Amino acid sequence: MRRYILVRALYSVVTLWLLVTIIFGLVRLTGDPVEMKAEAGADAAYVARLKHDWGLDQSLPRQYLSFLGNLLQGDFGHSFEKSLPVRDIYFERLPNSLKLGFAAFVISIVLGVPLGMLSALKVNSWWDSVGKGIALFGLSMPGFFVGLVLIIVFGIQLGWLPVLGKGRSAFVGSDPSTWVLFWFKDWSHLIMPAFALGWYFSGAMLRITRSGMLDVLGSDYIKLVRLKGVPERMVVAKHAFKNSMIPVLTFAGLNLLIIVNFAVVIEVIFNWPGVGQLLYDGLSNRDFPMVQGVVLMSGLMIVVLNFAIDVLYGYVDPRIRLSR
Amino acid sequence: MATVLERAPSLGGLSRVARRSYRLVADVPAIPLLIVAALTFVAIFAPVLAPHGKLTPVKPTPEQCQAKFGTPSCPYVDNLPPFWFKGGSIDTPLGTDFLGRDVLSRLMYGARISLVVALTGTLFAGAIGTLLGVLAGYMGKWWDQIIMRVTDAWLTLPSLVFAILLSSVRGPGVWNVVLILALVFWSRYSRAVRGEVLALRERDFVKLAEINGIPTRTIIFRHLMPNVMNSVMVLFSLQVGVAVIIEASLSFLGVGVPPPEPSWGLMMAQERESLMDGKWWLAVFPGIGITMLVLSANMLGDWLRVRLDPQLRNR
Numbered sequence: 353m354r355r356y357i358l359v360r361a362l363y364s365v366v367t368l369w370l371l372v373t374i375i376f377g378l379v380r381l382t383g384d385p386v387e388m389k390a391e392a393g394a395d396a397a398y399v400a401r402l403k404h405d406w407g408l409d410q411s412l413p414r415q416y417l418s419f420l421g422n423l424l425q426g427d428f429g430h431s432f433e434k435s436l437p438v439r440d441i442y443f444e445r446l447p448n449s450l451k452l453g454f455a456a457f458v459i460s461i462v463l464g465v466p467l468g469m470l471s472a473l474k475v476n477s478w479w480d481s482v483g484k485g486i487a488l489f490g491l492s493m494p495g496f497f498v499g500l501v502l503i504i505v506f507g508i509q510l511g512w513l514p515v516l517g518k519g520r521s522a523f524v525g526s527d528p529s530t531w532v533l534f535w536f537k538d539w540s541h542l543i544m545p546a547f548a549l550g551w552y553f554s555g556a557m558l559r560i561t562r563s564g565m566l567d568v569l570g571s572d573y574i575k576l577v578r579l580k581g582v583p584e585r586m587v588v589a590k591h592a593f594k595n596s597m598i599p600v601l602t603f604a605g606l607n608l609l610i611i612v613n614f615a616v617v618i619e620v621i622f623n624w625p626g627v628g629q630l631l632y633d634g635l636s637n638r639d640f641p642m643v644q645g646v647v648l649m650s651g652l653m654i655v656v657l658n659f660a661i662d663v664l665y666g667y668v669d670p671r672i673r674l675s676r
Numbered sequence: 677m678a679t680v681l682e683r684a685p686s687l688g689g690l691s692r693v694a695r696r697s698y699r700l701v702a703d704v705p706a707i708p709l710l711i712v713a714a715l716t717f718v719a720i721f722a723p724v725l726a727p728h729g730k731l732t733p734v735k736p737t738p739e740q741c742q743a744k745f746g747t748p749s750c751p752y753v754d755n756l757p758p759f760w761f762k763g764g765s766i767d768t769p770l771g772t773d774f775l776g777r778d779v780l781s782r783l784m785y786g787a788r789i790s791l792v793v794a795l796t797g798t799l800f801a802g803a804i805g806t807l808l809g810v811l812a813g814y815m816g817k818w819w820d821q822i823i824m825r826v827t828d829a830w831l832t833l834p835s836l837v838f839a840i841l842l843s844s845v846r847g848p849g850v851w852n853v854v855l856i857l858a859l860v861f862w863s864r865y866s867r868a869v870r871g872e873v874l875a876l877r878e879r880d881f882v883k884l885a886e887i888n889g890i891p892t893r894t895i896i897f898r899h900l901m902p903n904v905m906n907s908v909m910v911l912f913s914l915q916v917g918v919a920v921i922i923e924a925s926l927s928f929l930g931v932g933v934p935p936p937e938p939s940w941g942l943m944m945a946q947e948r949e950s951l952m953d954g955k956w957w958l959a960v961f962p963g964i965g966i967t968m969l970v971l972s973a974n975m976l977g978d979w980l981r982v983r984l985d986p987q988l989r990n991r
Contacts, residue, residue: 363825363828366825367825367828367829367832368829370825370826370828370829371829371832371833374829374830375841378841378842378845379841381845382844382845488971488974488975488978489967489971491917491970491974492917492967492970492971492974493967493970493971494921494924494925494963494966494967494970496924496925496928496941496944497944497963497966497967500944500948500951500959500960500963501960501963503951504951504956504959504960508951508952508954508956509954509956610834613834613837616836616837616840616929617836617925617928617929620929631837631840632840632929635840635841635844636844638844643841647833647837647841650833650837651832651833654832655832658832
């Protein structure tokens with residue numbers, strides 16, 4: 353077991369390092385940020401100073417090494433655009449993303465899991481067709497289209513919900529009174545983006561739940577329980593439910609991270625100030641440290657989660673930890 | 677389990693080959709197939725079918741100019757409604773956009789962009805990913821370590837974010853989007869194919885080929901590749917829909933297909949202003965196009981998956 357964990361940890365570190373390197377290279381291929389900030393014909397001294405301030409006058413290997421060194425100390429560098437540490441900007445935006453992400457996540461679970469169960473329990477029935485249909489639509493309708501339709505119907509035609517922004521509530525780190533209240537304010541702003549974002553994932557959730565449940569219902573131990581004459585309701589509630597939730601939970605954890613970190617399009621449509629917008633703005637301004645920071649933070653979260661899942665699986669299932 | 681065979685009606689008079697090939701397609705879901713066929717037809721023959729050009733404004737009638745600007749002649753009339761609304765005209769059945777171009781014609785050309793970009797992008801991704809997957813699985817050792825670690829790192833980034841990142845490297849452009857799709861999605865294939873090859877490698881026919889001294893290249897291309905094609909095809913069919921959505925999203929964000937080309941995603945983004953004026957149809961039509969295409973692609977992909985993998989029947 354210890355060897356298995358060590359190997360998995362090593363893999364995670366290598367994955368992260370590769371990710372850092374890929375991002376570092378890709379960002380630098382996007383073009384020269386100095387050119388963007390200083391207009392054509394700008395003072396040569398000004399250009400030189402910008403280059404020096406941003407550390408772009410050093411050779412690439414040096415830039416790379418100092419970037420790695422700073423990362424190891426938890427320093428993502430300073431944003432070119434805002435001259436603030438990337439870490440501070442990121443953590444200021446993160447609560448907004450979390451709020452949107454959690455709401456979308458809850459929607460995806462509430463829609464996906466019960467329907468998926470129903471679909472699996474009444475397999476090949478009318479309910480099943482409805483469930484499959486919803487899952488297909490969820491996976492086929494792009495989130496930004498759902499967002500636009502919502503805006504048209506509820507924002508413009510009916511005028512029930514505000515179309516842009518997140519409302520005036522803010523999460524302020526230094527003000528503990530906002531820590532709890534923040535999550536419960538301005539729901540009218542939250543509903544549409546959360547639904548547009550959760551839509552796709554509810555389709556995915558429905559599918560996973562359905563196939564997980566079908567797997568369990570077809571297994572030998574459920575057949576045995578049925579043979580014993582246990583009522584069907586108990587078979588599902590007591591024996592099948594728990595086991596069918598294993599793949600759902602694994603998938604849900606990963607989904608939550610993806611929802612929180614990468615709602616770029618939805619955040620742009622609804623002008624929601626989350627980390628996705630930070631990434632989008634960073635890319636349009638060629639703000640290297642910003643882009644690197646956002647992508648790496650989310651990469652880090654996903655790698656850590658994957659590592660945790662691997663370890664848990666290895667712990668539960670000896671076949672997995674011995675096969676590698 | 678044998679639903680496919682039971683459902684096929686008897687075809688006594690036909691030759692064996694014809695019967696076989698009929699059984700192969702007997703249970704293709706008809707509606708998605710029709711939609712994909714229709715969209716493909718429209719995409720191929722867009723220049724013939726489209727009533728107007730994709731980039732030039734429609735020449736308005738004097739009445740339309742009078743109604744809009746109060747003068748008998750004008751270069752174009754923008755934001756005409758579809759024909760079933762007041763002020764619409766059958767000449768431009770779905771109305772005109774913010775530059776007075778015919779929406780229907782642009783939608784038809786848009787089908788072309790969506791299909792070509794998604795199909796070629798996915799095709800390239802499949803080719804790269806399959807090759808790397810077979811190499812990793814069959815060669816093992818360092819090949820495996822290097823290819824799979826890169827694949828892992830690649831899979832860490834969700835596809836859309838990766839695509840946006842790459843698009844800012846390459847700038848907007850139709851073929852850049854194809855390149856981006858290929859670069860983002862190859863890792864899906866290499867992961868799946870490697871797993872299959874690991875199992876195939878231990879099979880007798882591969883072992884015998886090795887013992888007979890058949891060169892590695894021949895083993896890879898003649899013995900391994902054909903055996904992983906089933907999964908690759910299934911993965912391909914399921915990825916096409918995702919590729920359509922990614923292309924639309926990139927174009928929607930303004931980093932995919934550049935204007936004035938009529939990409940569906942771009943058309944939706946351009947009409948966000950008129951959305952606020954209550955002209956909802958301009959953004960909704962391209963959205964319906966995207967949804968229909970992705971929906972049918974996904975349904976066909978699901979069908980293929982079940983068809984090629986008997987374990988999944990009745991799922």
